[in-house]
Amino acid sequence: MIMSRIEAARDETTGNLLDRLLAGLPAETVLTGPDVTASYANDMASFCESGAPAVVVLPRTVEQVQHVMRTATDLRVPVVPQGARTGLSGAANASDGCIVLSLTKMDRILEISPVDRIAVVEPGVVNATLSRAVGEHGLYYPPDPSSWEMCTIGGNIGTASGGLCCVKYGVTAEYVLGLDVVLADGRLMSTGRRTAKGVAGYDLTRLFVGSEGSLGIVVRAVLALRPQPPQQLVLAAEFPSASAACDAVCRIMEGGHVPSLLELMDRTTVKAVNGIAHMGLPETTEALLLAAFDTPEPGADLAAIGALCEAAGATQVVPADDPAESELLLQARRLSLTALEAVKGTTMIDDVCVPRSRLGELFAGVERIAEKQGLTIGVVAHAGDGNTHPTVCFDATDPDESRRARESFDEIMALGLELGGTITGEHGVGILKKEWLAREIGPVGLEMQRAVKAVFDPLGILNPGKLF
Amino acid sequence: MIMSRIEAARDETTGNLLDRLLAGLPAETVLTGPDVTASYANDMASFCESGAPAVVVLPRTVEQVQHVMRTATDLRVPVVPQGARTGLSGAANASDGCIVLSLTKMDRILEISPVDRIAVVEPGVVNATLSRAVGEHGLYYPPDPSSWEMCTIGGNIGTASGGLCCVKYGVTAEYVLGLDVVLADGRLMSTGRRTAKGVAGYDLTRLFVGSEGSLGIVVRAVLALRPQPPQQLVLAAEFPSASAACDAVCRIMEGGHVPSLLELMDRTTVKAVNGIAHMGLPETTEALLLAAFDTPEPGADLAAIGALCEAAGATQVVPADDPAESELLLQARRLSLTALEAVKGTTMIDDVCVPRSRLGELFAGVERIAEKQGLTIGVVAHAGDGNTHPTVCFDATDPDESRRARESFDEIMALGLELGGTITGEHGVGILKKEWLAREIGPVGLEMQRAVKAVFDPLGILNPGKLF
Structure with missing residues (x-):
């Protein structure tokens, strides 16, 4: 009896959430069947708990992402952003009743410039797709996580991915020049630049790289490219x-x-x-x-x-x-x-x-x-x-x-x-290493990191339960 | 009559400040003569206002910096951190009644590791001194601002300096792996790492690079080095x-x-x-x-x-x-x-x-x-x-x-x-380009940057009037 009352209440909440989402989204971008939503519950980490999403949204446009975040803020519903879910720390795992925001359908390469050595992409572009596309222009996008045939640039940015090439070419962070980010309240913010250099204000671009979807939703990225090196x-x-x-x-x-x-x-x-x-x-x-x-x-x-x-x-x-x-x-x-x-x-x-x-x-x-x-x-x-x-x-x-x-x-x-090292070189913290993050960065660092999180996500709706 | 009362009140304030500073600092680290303090009023920017410092402190240790910041927090006195003052945007200009915190005497190279390709340095090390020291190990610290014979690594970090080599080797930001920072309230925080890779938590290291002394006082830096290339x-x-x-x-x-x-x-x-x-x-x-x-x-x-x-x-x-x-x-x-x-x-x-x-x-x-x-x-x-x-x-x-x-x-x-560019590629915002920063990053970006500033400097005592 109590259970069914709770279920009914939950359905009502979910119903309201769905109505609000559908008011600004095409029906085909919103998935609700429990079998379907359950299939979006996990990334590839072992030993990490996950919950049942209320709904999965697959937006096609920045405006649709903004609508999702405005709705989530209004209703205080947690949002879990996802790419291809190839991560290994549970950072993309759903929590109960959340909106899973899968960016995989925003997968356009918007620009490749051989003179400026940049690419402008949406977050759902697959790493290998970008690598091949820039290769046709004699260019090279170095970051190459093992999952490069599946993983998305948005996911790479979220986890600051590495790969085999890093020993010479560095990690994802070195290749992100600028971002468009939808904030928790749905506002759009641009960070960084499309120039080779730039020091105007705090480096919020880098703050977002590796933030595991906990500060905002990356909807566009300006990436630095290199000339294609000779075959190794x-x-x-x-x-x-x-x-x-x-x-x-x-x-x-x-x-x-x-x-x-x-x-x-x-x-x-x-x-x-x-x-x-x-x-x-x-x-x-x-x-x-x-x-x-x-x-x-x-x-x-x-x-x-x-x-x-x-x-x-x-x-x-x-x-x-x-x-x-x-x-x-x-x-x-x-x-x-x-x-x-x-x-x-x-x-x-x-x-x-x-x-x-x-x-x-x-x-x-x-x-x-x-x-x-x-x-x-x-x-x-x-x-x-x-x-x-x-x-x-x-x-x-x-x-x-x-x-x-x-x-x-x-x-x-x-x-x-x-040994003077870090608990994660390239896989991130997610759920798996939360306690260890605290041990690595210490109480002062943790306090400051949490305070930075609160600036961008005052209601705590962005990927809650990850990192901290 | 009114003037002399104000003067007396000001003297009393300064006197109290000096007493508090001297309680935790050796006398030789504290400079007070108005001629001397006036000589610390400016960096090399034209057209930027500057004020008269109440005192100039030249600490030798991290603990001394912590004492300065604790004192400044207790008394709500602004602190203007300085390196060699070769900057071109007024970011190191003193404000009236401030503590000028010159890091030039913290100038030790603490470690150079050819295997790990890192150097650990205090902020007052001169760029050219570091370059020559690592050169003796066959290593190369690329960032080379024109002022490299004078400017300090701490100043380079504060302004995210560039130079002639950037077209191949990138800017200062790419070479800062980790920092020890004294926060506004005197607490010590470590960011980043001494490893080649690391993604544990938000990248606060990069947030500090280019922050022009407005978020905390860098007292130690782990820098990445490269092998010395052939002569060009x-x-x-x-x-x-x-x-x-x-x-x-x-x-x-x-x-x-x-x-x-x-x-x-x-x-x-x-x-x-x-x-x-x-x-x-x-x-x-x-x-x-x-x-x-x-x-x-x-x-x-x-x-x-x-x-x-x-x-x-x-x-x-x-x-x-x-x-x-x-x-x-x-x-x-x-x-x-x-x-x-x-x-x-x-x-x-x-x-x-x-x-x-x-x-x-x-x-x-x-x-x-x-x-x-x-x-x-x-x-x-x-x-x-x-x-x-x-x-x-x-x-x-x-x-x-x-x-x-x-x-x-x-x-x-x-x-x-x-033309799709930025108002500053490498000199920074300081006082000179404050209005232009707002134009470049827009109201949402500005709001977020100010909020980040408030996290680290809730009382607004760190280099006030710069950047924003």
Whole structure:
């Protein structure tokens, strides 16, 4: 009896919300069936709670986004912005009764300028679509998260995504020059610029990058582009220990080299890859380092770092002769996460970034944690950045193993902080790492961050429960 | 009688302030003589009002800065942070009765790590000192404002400074990874990281970069470094018109080239340089373009862009054969502002940045403005970035000429905005461009920026009257 009264009240609320939304939106942009809305409840993070959205809206225009936010403000309804939901921290997970605001249908590339080296895009443009489109003009949009064939630029901006290229080209944040943002109350604000430089006022553009939809809704972005570099050439080096491979990474970076990719896979990951594919990796490999250069003379650069790898103890160094061979060498890296998933059925991917001088200690520490917890933890790393993805493999149907997985995940973050690192190099905080954010930035930082949030979202309707 | 009562009251206030400051500061860090304090009243901007500081404090430690800010908060006294006061927008100008907080004595380089490619510094380190120190480790700190031999890293961070290298290496903002900041109430906050990547929470680091001392006092910075590039080789190209030179700039950037410097001087500037030095520049030069490459094969790169210059109508193209010849070619550029100052005794240097595809229109527009106002305006530009410094030459003792100078300065900013640009590419807003900031970012942006300011400075004691 009580339940049905609550249900009725809730329906009335939802009904009112729907009426208000539909007053300013075409019917086809508003999805309400519980099966449909439930399919928008999650991103790709494990272990993060999610609720049942009241409604999913897929706007096509800035005005429609403004209408949604005005409605949400009037009715005090939470709004959860979403891109392709490939995130790994639960930042796009729905909360009960929320409006899911999916920006995937605002997917136009509005402008590409080779002279100004910029692109102007809507948030729903898929990363790979943009990359290919600018490629036709001889241009390059570097940020390349693993999910680049699916993830959207809006999502990349929300999480400040990284990728393999960051060691040379930096992260999403470096490529966002200006934004149009719909604020919580529906007003439109422009930040930044479309020029190469600009210092007029506070850098609100950067404040929005990585804010996980908690400050406003990005509806348009001006992105910086680079000239397309030459195709990269890859080298693979096998090491007798992760420590020796980390030493090679330090020598390479200390030597002033600028690789376009510098990735490291530990023994566990190599074994896992061998378990699902025949890549020709020796079972004795304790660590595999992949380096690439997209310079005019990549062969010479590879030879130089090959020598550094050997000095650090590499047992085999294999430079590719051409792009096709390079692709082959990268396949083991590409298969890593799939291979680690196959180990136990479920994985928790951590994202700890440490100063690269501490990389060896991170690898050693993760090995200790895996041993102590009796778990398989494979480490794949954007080694040149010190950004590691220790990946805990476990059986999610086994409660004790799940508990140990969760524990080791936390222990890895504690280790990262202890080594002067951060709890997240590129995946973001979302729901998954809220408590850890507080530990990393401390009480004063947290107070200031919350106060900044309150400036843009005084009613707390923008992606509540994320970050803090 | 009334005056002397006011004076006495003011003395009492100042006396109380001094007592409170001296309770936590060594006597030698506190300067009070009116002659001495007056010498800290200004930065290098023309046309900006300044007041008489009550006291100048030169702290040596973070704790001393915290004591100053606690005192200022308790007594509601405005604080004006200063570096070397080489700024060009009045952002470091004192206000009446303020505490000038000069960070120049906190000038230690705390750490340089070649493996992590970072430096950790106090705010008073001079840019050139840091550049030389990291150079000894084979490292490179790119931001190079013209004042680099004098200006401090803290000042560079406050104004988000640029320089000649930005066309390839970006501005100060790209090199600030983390900050320690003393807040208005004296609490210490750390932002950012010392890792290559990191997305834990809002990017408050970037919010502080370019905030002109209005949000907090930077007392320590973690800076990103790059490997030292090869020495650059320079090419000079003479054009029959500014428009042809701007066309060459567009062709170079559209062609995918990445020069380490791409500077443009107009006819007025070339003539002014000829007026004070014998650089061998023909009096018929209508525009002089300087380009440089610090690539492994700069000769080949210079040849490629030399051809583009010729295609755009260059009448002469002179590539340097070695670094010494390169330096010679750059001297004309280095003399530009001194030469323009010599024209009429006083200059107002504007700092408009436009999309580089609009550079030709900017040069043409400035010429129209100069003609209309009957003034000499020379334009020196970081052409590769679209960042121009139209420099109005005038006789400051002539009220009518001063008025016309001021008018043309404003007309240039209006032109910049009209061309899709910004009112400041690298010099900042300060006092000089407050009204123009409001015009550029609009009422919603302004409201949000003010609200962010209020979060960090609820009492309005941090560099009041700047930016807004």
